[in-house]
Amino acid sequence: MLEISDLVTAYGKIEALKGVSLQIAGGRITCLLGPNGAGKTTLMMTIAGILQPRRGSIRLDGAELVGLSPARIVAQGVALVPENRLVFPQMSVRENLLAGAYQRGDKAGISADNERMYQRFPRLAERREQLAGTLSGGEQQMLAVARALMSRPRLLLMDEPSLGLAPLVVAEVFRIVADLDRDGTTIFLVEQNAHMALQVARHFYLMEQGRVTFDGTPGELAEDEVIQRAYLGTRRATT
Amino acid sequence: MTDFVQNTLDGLMIGSSYGLLALGFTLIFGVMRRLNLSYGPSIMVGAYLGTFVYVQFGASPIAVAALAVAGAVLAGIYVERLCFAPMGPGAGIASMVSSFAIWMQLEQAAILVLPRHTYPYPPLAAVAPLMLGPFMVRLDHLIMLVAALALSAGMHLLLYRTRFGLALRAIIGNPVAAHLVGVNVRTAMLGAFALASGIGGIAGYLVLAADQQVTSMFGMWATIKGLIAMMIGGLGSIPGAVLGGLLLGIIEMHGQWYFGSQVRDLIAYFLLFACLVLRPGGLLGDAPVRETAAYGRRA
Amino acid sequence: MDDYLIGVLSNIGIVSFIALSAYVLLLTGEISFGQQAFFAIGAYASGIATALWHWPLAAGLAWGAAAAAAAAALVGVPTLRLHGLYFAIATLAFAEMMRLLFELFHYQVLIDGELVGPNGAEGFRNIRYIFDNNIDATEFLVLVYVLLSATLLGFSLLERSRLGVIFRMAGEDEVLAELSGVAVGRYKVLAAGIAGALAGIGGGLYAHLTTYVEPRIFDVMLGVHSLAYGLIGGLGTALGPLAGVLIDIGVLESTRWFAGYRMIVFGGLVAVLLIVRPRGLLDEVVVRNIGKAWRRTSPLRRHEKQGQP
Numbered sequence: 001m002l003e004i005s006d007l008v009t010a011y012g013k014i015e016a017l018k019g020v021s022l023q024i025a026g027g028r029i030t031c032l033l034g035p036n037g038a039g040k041t042t043l044m045m046t047i048a049g050i051l052q053p054r055r056g057s058i059r060l061d062g063a064e065l066v067g068l069s070p071a072r073i074v075a076q077g078v079a080l081v082p083e084n085r086l087v088f089p090q091m092s093v094r095e096n097l098l099a100g101a102y103q104r105g106d107k108a109g110i111s112a113d114n115e116r117m118y119q120r121f122p123r124l125a126e127r128r129e130q131l132a133g134t135l136s137g138g139e140q141q142m143l144a145v146a147r148a149l150m151s152r153p154r155l156l157l158m159d160e161p162s163l164g165l166a167p168l169v170v171a172e173v174f175r176i177v178a179d180l181d182r183d184g185t186t187i188f189l190v191e192q193n194a195h196m197a198l199q200v201a202r203h204f205y206l207m208e209q210g211r212v213t214f215d216g217t218p219g220e221l222a223e224d225e226v227i228q229r230a231y232l233g234t235r236r237a238t239t
Numbered sequence: 240m241t242d243f244v245q246n247t248l249d250g251l252m253i254g255s256s257y258g259l260l261a262l263g264f265t266l267i268f269g270v271m272r273r274l275n276l277s278y279g280p281s282i283m284v285g286a287y288l289g290t291f292v293y294v295q296f297g298a299s300p301i302a303v304a305a306l307a308v309a310g311a312v313l314a315g316i317y318v319e320r321l322c323f324a325p326m327g328p329g330a331g332i333a334s335m336v337s338s339f340a341i342w343m344q345l346e347q348a349a350i351l352v353l354p355r356h357t358y359p360y361p362p363l364a365a366v367a368p369l370m371l372g373p374f375m376v377r378l379d380h381l382i383m384l385v386a387a388l389a390l391s392a393g394m395h396l397l398l399y400r401t402r403f404g405l406a407l408r409a410i411i412g413n414p415v416a417a418h419l420v421g422v423n424v425r426t427a428m429l430g431a432f433a434l435a436s437g438i439g440g441i442a443g444y445l446v447l448a449a450d451q452q453v454t455s456m457f458g459m460w461a462t463i464k465g466l467i468a469m470m471i472g473g474l475g476s477i478p479g480a481v482l483g484g485l486l487l488g489i490i491e492m493h494g495q496w497y498f499g500s501q502v503r504d505l506i507a508y509f510l511l512f513a514c515l516v517l518r519p520g521g522l523l524g525d526a527p528v529r530e531t532a533a534y535g536r537r538a
Numbered sequence: 539m540d541d542y543l544i545g546v547l548s549n550i551g552i553v554s555f556i557a558l559s560a561y562v563l564l565l566t567g568e569i570s571f572g573q574q575a576f577f578a579i580g581a582y583a584s585g586i587a588t589a590l591w592h593w594p595l596a597a598g599l600a601w602g603a604a605a606a607a608a609a610a611a612l613v614g615v616p617t618l619r620l621h622g623l624y625f626a627i628a629t630l631a632f633a634e635m636m637r638l639l640f641e642l643f644h645y646q647v648l649i650d651g652e653l654v655g656p657n658g659a660e661g662f663r664n665i666r667y668i669f670d671n672n673i674d675a676t677e678f679l680v681l682v683y684v685l686l687s688a689t690l691l692g693f694s695l696l697e698r699s700r701l702g703v704i705f706r707m708a709g710e711d712e713v714l715a716e717l718s719g720v721a722v723g724r725y726k727v728l729a730a731g732i733a734g735a736l737a738g739i740g741g742g743l744y745a746h747l748t749t750y751v752e753p754r755i756f757d758v759m760l761g762v763h764s765l766a767y768g769l770i771g772g773l774g775t776a777l778g779p780l781a782g783v784l785i786d787i788g789v790l791e792s793t794r795w796f797a798g799y800r801m802i803v804f805g806g807l808v809a810v811l812l813i814v815r816p817r818g819l820l821d822e823v824v825v826r827n828i829g830k831a832w833r834r835t836s837p838l839r840r841h842e843k844q845g846q847p
Contacts, residue, residue: 001488050415050419067423068420069423070418070421071418071421071423074419074420075421079419082415082416082419086415086416087413087416088409088416089413090411091408091410091412095405099405099409099417102405102406102420102421103421149421151420158299213469272628274623274626276762321809321810321813322809322812324812325813331623332569332622333812333813333816334812335623335626336569336765336766336769336808337808339766339808340766340807340808340809341805341806342805343801343804343805344801344805344806345805346801347800347801347805348802351799351802374581405787440838457828459758460570466627466630467631470627473624474623475846501638501641504634505635505639505642506636508631508632508634508638509631511627511628511631512628512631512632515617515620515624515627516619516620516628518615519619519620519624532557
């Protein structure tokens with residue numbers, strides 16, 4: 001569904017993405033792992049149109065996304081749940097969700113989706129008039145996901161949803177991710193928490209210092225010794 | 240006692256125009272996170288356009304008002320396109336200084352076209368002042384107050400009941416997230432600018448019609464008053480802008496009554512300085528945050 | 539040299555002081571719209587010293603600079619916690635307060651049957667030191683540029699010194715600087731004092747050149763101009779603000795037919811320039827590149843290259 005070819009994004013002279021190529025297939029979860037500073041968030045921001053790449057292409061079902069404004073990219077059906085959630089702090093939960101549906105005109109459909117979000121995220125339903133800035137980290141994460149879903153995206157990007165959350169909350173977040181997967185949503189997930197990611201993702205990429213250094217299945221990932229040591233914290237006994 | 244109430248009443252009236260000026264200012268700041276020092280001058284362009292048609296063609300007050308607002312909006316768009324739109328996110332300083340440069344440009348352009356120190360403006364309500372008991376209230380000042388309240392209410396409705404308002408609040412809340420939910424941020428910012436300039440144009444018209452003249456110092460005056468009222472009320476806060484304006488008006492009136500007009504201005508600036516040093520967030524705004532790389536984004 | 543040219547050059551020299559004053563603060567990362575306040579304090583203080591207390595010019599100028607520096611440091615303290623926009627507006631407010639205070643300031647002394655001294659909004663006339671002591675226009679010009687050269691020397695020493703590094707550190711990221719152990723507050727007050735002194739010298743020279751100052755001169759326009767010079771000319775070097783002054787006064791002033799449209803042109807120029815080069819013409823990158831190119835062509839290196847087989 002999403003085809004990224006040879007993407008180069010730079011901040012001034014520093015290239016954060018040094019020619020990244022990867023494919024996101026529809027209907028399943030693809031996960032991008034990597035250490036801090038690898039360029040994962042830069043990649044997400046480039047896909048979303050917030051950053052402009054120097055070179056390369058990003059095609060969504062054949063349509064080129066590079067050069068489009070972020071608003072146009074949302075119109076194409078891409079929604080990003082950003083790192084650090086970035087909820088609208090002075091708006092209520094309800095208004096945040098409404099903002100997520102900004103480009104939609106079908107009031108009935110928006111209302112229905114709103115209700116669906118409250119069902120999927122009961123904690124948000126309880127707090128629907130509360131200001132988003134006063135929510136806990138986990139609740140803000142739910143809100144950010146729900147807000148992105150309000151635009152009925154074809155492709156959902158998630159940038160480190162487990163960041164800064166307590167283990168119980170992280171489990172809840174991934175439960176939601178698994179639910180979305182079951183519903184058929186295409187998800188491109190960036191994570192540092194490889195353990196949780198292994199439970200939901202069907203394909204893995206690893207990015208280090210602006211380059212893709214691994215492209216394979218969860219099984220292959222688990223077999224790879226280097227990755228084992230660096231990211232999974234386990235060491236397989238050499239046979 | 241009568242004096243006190245009278246001064247307070249007068250202060251409320253003039254303060255309502257300050258509030259409107261601050262409203263436009265704070266809208267631009269809230270949305271763009273930058274200060275537009277060309278705000279007053281763009282209103283002045285509109286004002287001069289208004290006086291021009293009044294003097295040359297004897298236009299009616301409505302026409303003058305319409306042109307004053309239109310002129311302000313056009314000038315505002317010019318400023319936005321030149322000083323704010325082309326700048327990247329980190330160039331707040333450059334935008335502010337650029338807007339000052341255009342302030343100078345607009346002022347000189349206006350003075351070149353209409354070189355005299357003062358020009359007449361059609362009066363708003365050429366009737367005798369109303370008497371509420373022992374207190375005197377001018378009808379045109381009253382109109383100003385009503386207009387200010389109406390515009391503030393309108394602003395509130397716009398922000399909370401329209402799609403455009405939602406877009407603005409999204410940008411004010413978190414500009415990146417606004418992009419991510421599909422708001423066309425650049426268009427919305429232009430719209431905010433035009434709206435703010437329009438409000439400023441109305442404020443300017445009301446003040447000048449009450450004064451029945453416009454002087455070449457008007458641009459500076461509008462910017463300074465709007466700035467002080469905005470900072471007292473709290474940067475980025477709409478109710479704060481109105482409150483700050485009213486408060487400034489009242490304090491100025493009392494200051495002028497007891498100490499004369501030079502001290503009045505001195506008090507206004509002192510108020511601003513003290514407010515910044517003691518409580519930079521103003522009455523209703525948020526305390527400023529420090530941008531730093533050390534903690535990722537904010538300290 | 540004809541009188542007009544001397545006049546323009548003196549003007550350029552004097553305005554350079556207030557441009558450099560704003561520049562010092564820009565180095566530490568703060569925008570000030572208010573350096574005209576210290577320009578005014580320098581003007582009034584040195585004028586009072588020479589015209590009312592009969593001090594020699596050097597002492598008067600020093601006194602003006604000291605008074606301005608002290609005032610600046612004093613204001614620097616309560617505004618320490620302010621940054622960016624808030625600091626800028628605070629400086630604006632302070633400068634306007636000073637201007638209004640000068641409009642209320644009366645201090646007159648009877649000298650030779652005449653009342654001399656600051657007279658509120660009427661201003662301060664008869665600062666006649668250079669005329670009473672037969673210092674002609676050329677000599678005064680030399681004085682201005684000697685002081686300016688000394689200042690530039692000071693800046694070049696500053697850029698190479700630890701203090702200069704600290705200033706730029708504070709300008710880049712104050713929190714990081716503090717975390718590195720720098721007592722940023724103290725250095726900001728120091729920077730404020732230096733900036734005040736520079737503006738004060740400029741003010742003193744201005745007062746004696748024109749023999750008459752009034753509060754109206756020291757308005758926001760002057761303050762923002764001084765800021766704009768650094769932003770146009772570049773923040774990479776002390777020569778940047780001077781370049782800005784040169785562009786404004788030198789080019790636009792002397793092309794007569796611009797006269798009525800000067801602000802329109804200058805204003806537009808500034809706006810366009812800031813789009814293309816937000817850190818000015820001679821920004822840090824350009825200065826570093828010039829430095830590299832300079833070193834590459836230095837006689838020493840050429841000699842080395844010749845020595846190679």
